[in-house]
Amino acid sequence: MIDLRYLRIALLLVTALILPRALFAHEATLGVLEFREVRPGAFIGLWTMEPTVGADRVDLKVPPHCFLRLPELNCGEKGLVGQITIGNLGADMSAALIKIIPLKGEPRSYTISTANPVVTVLGTDAPTIDTWLELAKTYINYGIDHILLGADHLLFVLGLIWIVNGGWRLVKTITAFTVGHSASLAATAFGLIGVPERPLNACIALSIVFVGVEIVKQQRGEIGWTARYPWAVAVTFGLVHGIGFASALAGLGLERRLLPPALLFFNVGVEIGQLAFVLLVLALIWAHRRLDAVLPRWGEALPAYAIGSVAMFWFIGRLLIVLST
Amino acid sequence: MSLRSLRTLPLAAAAILLSQPALAHEQADVGGGLAAGLLHPLTGADHLIAMVAVGIWGAQLGAPAIWVLPITFPLVMAFGGVLGILHVPLPMPEVVIALSALVLGGAVALRLKLPFAAAAAIVAVFAIFHGHAHGAELPGSANPLAYGIGFVVATGLLHLCGIVIGTLTRWPAGERIVQGLGAIIALLGGYFLLHSLGASA
Amino acid sequence: MRRTLKHGLIATALLLAQAPAAEAHIVAIRLGDFYAGALHPFTDLQDVLLWLAMGLLAGSLGAARGRWLVALFPLGLLAGLALGARVGTIAANPAIDAVIAVVLGLLLAAGARVPTVLLCVMAFALAALRGAANASDLAPNTDRLLFAGGLACAGYAAITLIMALTLAFRGPLSDSSKDSSKDTSKDWRGIALRALGGWIAAIGLMMAGLAFAS
Numbered sequence A: 001m002i003d004l005r006y007l008r009i010a011l012l013l014v015t016a017l018i019l020p021r022a023l024f025a026h027e028a029t030l031g032v033l034e035f036r037e038v039r040p041g042a043f044i045g046l047w048t049m050e051p052t053v054g055a056d057r058v059d060l061k062v063p064p065h066c067f068l069r070l071p072e073l074n075c076g077e078k079g080l081v082g083q084i085t086i087g088n089l090g091a092d093m094s095a096a097l098i099k100i101i102p103l104k105g106e107p108r109s110y111t112i113s114t115a116n117p118v119v120t121v122l123g124t125d126a127p128t129i130d131t132w133l134e135l136a137k138t139y140i141n142y143g144i145d146h147i148l149l150g151a152d153h154l155l156f157v158l159g160l161i162w163i164v165n166g167g168w169r170l171v172k173t174i175t176a177f178t179v180g181h182s183a184s185l186a187a188t189a190f191g192l193i194g195v196p197e198r199p200l201n202a203c204i205a206l207s208i209v210f211v212g213v214e215i216v217k218q219q220r221g222e223i224g225w226t227a228r229y230p231w232a233v234a235v236t237f238g239l240v241h242g243i244g245f246a247s248a249l250a251g252l253g254l255e256r257r258l259l260p261p262a263l264l265f266f267n268v269g270v271e272i273g274q275l276a277f278v279l280l281v282l283a284l285i286w287a288h289r290r291l292d293a294v295l296p297r298w299g300e301a302l303p304a305y306a307i308g309s310v311a312m313f314w315f316i317g318r319l320l321i322v323l324s325t
Numbered sequence B: 001m002s003l004r005s006l007r008t009l010p011l012a013a014a015a016i017l018l019s020q021p022a023l024a025h026e027q028a029d030v031g032g033g034l035a036a037g038l039l040h041p042l043t044g045a046d047h048l049i050a051m052v053a054v055g056i057w058g059a060q061l062g063a064p065a066i067w068v069l070p071i072t073f074p075l076v077m078a079f080g081g082v083l084g085i086l087h088v089p090l091p092m093p094e095v096v097i098a099l100s101a102l103v104l105g106g107a108v109a110l111r112l113k114l115p116f117a118a119a120a121a122i123v124a125v126f127a128i129f130h131g132h133a134h135g136a137e138l139p140g141s142a143n144p145l146a147y148g149i150g151f152v153v154a155t156g157l158l159h160l161c162g163i164v165i166g167t168l169t170r171w172p173a174g175e176r177i178v179q180g181l182g183a184i185i186a187l188l189g190g191y192f193l194l195h196s197l198g199a200s201a
Numbered sequence C: 001m002r003r004t005l006k007h008g009l010i011a012t013a014l015l016l017a018q019a020p021a022a023e024a025h026i027v028a029i030r031l032g033d034f035y036a037g038a039l040h041p042f043t044d045l046q047d048v049l050l051w052l053a054m055g056l057l058a059g060s061l062g063a064a065r066g067r068w069l070v071a072l073f074p075l076g077l078l079a080g081l082a083l084g085a086r087v088g089t090i091a092a093n094p095a096i097d098a099v100i101a102v103v104l105g106l107l108l109a110a111g112a113r114v115p116t117v118l119l120c121v122m123a124f125a126l127a128a129l130r131g132a133a134n135a136s137d138l139a140p141n142t143d144r145l146l147f148a149g150g151l152a153c154a155g156y157a158a159i160t161l162i163m164a165l166t167l168a169f170r171g172p173l174s175d176s177s178k179d180s181s182k183d184t185s186k187d188w189r190g191i192a193l194r195a196l197g198g199w200i201a202a203i204g205l206m207m208a209g210l211a212f213a214s
Helices: A002-026 A129-149 A151-164 A168-189 A197-219 A230-250 A256-291 A302-324 B003-018 B030-043 B045-061 B065-085 B093-110 B116-136 B144-170 B172-200 C002-030 C032-043 C045-060 C069-087 C094-110 C116-137 C144-170 C188-213
Strands: A031-039 A042-049 A067-069 A072-074 A081-086 A095-101 A108-113 A118-122
Touching: A081 A108, A081 A129, A108 A118, A118 A129, A129 A151, A129 A256, A129 C032, A151 A168, A151 A197, A151 A230, A151 A256, A151 A302, A168 A230, A168 A256, A197 A230, A197 A302, A230 A256, A256 C144, B030 B045, B030 B144, B045 B065, B045 B093, B045 B116, B045 B144, B045 B172, B065 B116, B065 B144, B065 C094, B065 C188, B093 B116, B093 B172, B144 B172, B144 C045, B144 C188, C032 C045, C032 C116, C032 C144, C045 C069, C045 C094, C045 C116, C045 C144, C045 C188, C069 C116, C069 C144, C094 C116, C094 C188, C116 C144, C144 C188
Parallel strands: A031 A095
Antiparallel strands: A031 A042, A042 A072, A067 A072, A081 A118, A095 A108
């Protein structure tokens, strides 16, 4: 009897796991819009598959130098280069596929979805100065966004600053972290290594727990690994965090031929964001010393425990995600 | 709770999260207001030379004028500005403003050592008139707070220029230069005075 | 009982199954409101001016008095934001802002030795006012917790940095009774700070005039 009940629950679970995807597939909210280049810079756009909300209700936004009145799209000499987005993506229209068929070169497709609402089209010709500028702007911004929105990365950097405590050693440590994550970011983006995303996220959380423990150790007067070899720890965990950056980059639907420069710009953006964060933290540490506003003796370990607890919370949450799939 | 509604939850959440509020703010034309406020005291030559002259004279007079003036001058001027904004009429503003450059320039040229209270009173009267002129000419379109900030900062910086020039008096040669500058300011003031008298006559 | 358990299980499983798919990207966007809250005060001149005035005043009074603001100021912002969100957006009153600017500027210009308790009360009140004003930007779909967190972080960082910079510029404070006998004209840093107070009060005065004129 009992066996049967378990079986039933297991069955339910399996259906529950499969169901959402099946339901997704049924839904015809996906629109497909095809742009065919008829003269250099001039396109004819047609909905080959109209979204359920109706083609008229799609708020399509094209680069500012282009002129759009479907079915016509005219971009002039610069060509179709820049950002395409849909203003009213939402529950009733979750995604659109945009197909561009240029006169020269191969057709390309871009997916606009709630998760990835803006696509950057970079043209098929040999990259011009406009392409480069567009690429730089887009990917530096992505990089900055990614690091500033990645609370886990920032928390790790904060822990490093805390342990190393300023000075030349901090410069070396942060550089080591940068080298580490740049190397693994490049390696992952080029497909040299592949690590499943979910266990990796758990690992990133664990790395922050480790740093929290090291801070507590240091406050007790023990000399931990990080205090002794900060650069080694930074490089090692930098490698882990870099793979995390790469998975974010992969979600942006990048063209293969533009991967190296995009990667470079993305990394530059990440470094800009990281440097800004480090400088802000250092300025605040300086300000606290200046104001003599330090935590009382009994509260010294509080920040370390806070960092550790938050990271542990993430770790458990992410571990559950790993185990649940 | 049906499956359908459950399924749409994450989508709705994503849609909500994605439509971040624009940071656009109702603070209209902050840049324009700042620029207008900054430029306003700099573009009127009569204002400009009078402000610099106040700084120089304060530096010449030494303590306590050199440190009381920078603190109180913008305040008194803003007070005049408020009068101007409220359109409280003052007698012959054009003439008094031109006169201020003449008097202040003359004081610098002659190294006039008045008692502090007297000097402060003279400066205060002129400051109210200058502020009044700026306040009355306040552009309606620009962001008022930004205009005020630009206006006060520009005036303060002009004042600071005067003080820096005034510190030249520590050296004998510098003293001469400062006096010469005072004379030039007084002459310009005299020209503006004649101009305004001619205009109002 | 069995039914509810079953339904609960389905719901949990569904949510778990959805989470990873959504997580990868939404995690990245989830924190957006934090930055909206953190950046919002810097787009508002009133906030910039009044925060600066508060930080300058507290910093000029020395570390022992200003120190409390590090915690009190962000707390005041949070209290004001909560109030503003609960009561409904309080229309920002430029006249009140102007009066505050004049008072803070005059205190700084006069070099008044504001007592610690009074300073703390003033800072908290100002922060609460500005927090309530910032609540006007809370859209219905804004994550309030993140917005509040961002605002509090911005307040903390801004006030701490301004106070510390003021203190560093001012140099060690001479708290001795010989303050007046000292040759004040040589202490140009103190004068510069007080002159800045005069500027702030002047700006406040002009704001007040404009508020009454309109």
